[in-house]
Amino acid sequence: MHGLEIRDSRDSDLPAIESLYPRAFPDEDLLPLVRTLLAGEPGILSLVAIGGGPLAGHILFTPGAITGSESRAALLAPLAVAPEWQRQGVGTALIREGLSRLKQDGVAQVYVLGDPAYYGRSGFSQETGVTPPYPLLEEYRDAWQSLSSGSVPPPGQGKLMLPDAWMQPALWGP
Ligand SMILES: CC(C)(COP(=O)(O)OP(=O)(O)OC[C@H]1O[C@@H](n2cnc3c(N)ncnc32)[C@H](O)[C@@H]1OP(=O)(O)O)[C@@H](O)C(=O)NCCC(=O)NCCS
Incomplete structure (x- = not known):
């Protein structure tokens, strides 16, 4: 996308992220x-999109x-695009760069809980084998999606285990 830079976030980006x-x-x-x-989760991938x-x-x-x-x-979560930048490809570009980095890094599968109409555009599809950390409400089932990097065989069944910051039921419900 013209004029958009995507890079790792830096400590100095925190006020803008906030x-x-x-x-x-x-x-x-x-x-x-x-x-x-x-602040300290090891291995986190944090990217910002800068457009001026x-x-x-x-x-x-x-x-x-x-x-x-x-x-x-x-x-993958969260993803935030500034209102004045929405529907101009920023979210898609951030997803694409993140997926490319993770693939290079040997990550087999990326999961997301979000609108299938949006994430389906980036190749995600409903995940039924691997479950999220907390059971989802029936109406959110199709929002639980994944995308395989194709570089290593994806896991078939299991449960996604995440660091403590994600272990809050409120983050997985309405
Ligand atoms: C949802 C969000 C991340 C999308 O990012 P974006 O940069 O605006 O989206 P892109 O430009 O990459 O893609 C735009 C396309 O996605 C679709 N789209 C955009 N926002 C959508 C939404 N909320 N739901 C479903 N589809 C959406 C549209 O079809 C749009 O294409 P169109 O303009 O041709 O109709 C962004 O709008 C946002 O931050 N919204 C507020 C926060 C949020 O809801 N985040 C959800 C992820 S946790």
């Missing part, structure tokens, strides 16, 4: 989670493990 989230998610306070992950002016977007990927599997996994 002002982005309430604008992208006016009804949800994801900042405590984002702060905790950025305020931050255009931010995406996080958290490494996880699948019970009964040796293969490496990651959770």
Whole structure:
């Protein structure tokens, strides 16, 4: 996309990330989670999209493990695009760069809980073998999706295990 730079976030991006989230998610306070992950979760992948002016977007990927599997996994969340930058390809570009980095790094499968109409555009499809850390409500089942990197065999069955910051039922429900 013209004029958009995607790079790893730096400590100096934190104020811009902190002002982005309430604008992208006016009804949800994801900042405590984002702060905790950025402050010290090992192996986190945090990318920002810079388009001139305020931050255009931010995406996080958290490494996880699948019970009964040796293969490496990651959770995509959250993804935030500034209102003035939405529907211009920023979210898609952040997803694409993150997936490419994770593939190079040997991550077998990336999971996301989100709108299938949106994530399906980036190749995600409903995941039925590996379950999220908490059971989902019936109406969210098709929102639980995954994408295989194709570089290593994906895990068949199991449960996604994530660091403590993600072990809050409220993050997986309405
Ligand atoms: C949802 C979000 C991440 C999408 O990022 P984006 O940069 O605006 O989206 P892109 O430009 O990559 O893709 C745009 C396309 O995706 C689809 N799309 C955009 N937002 C969508 C949404 N909320 N639901 C479903 N589809 C959506 C549209 O079809 C759009 O194409 P169109 O404009 O041709 O119709 C962004 O709008 C956002 O941050 N919203 C607020 C926070 C949020 O809901 N995040 C959800 C992820 S946790």
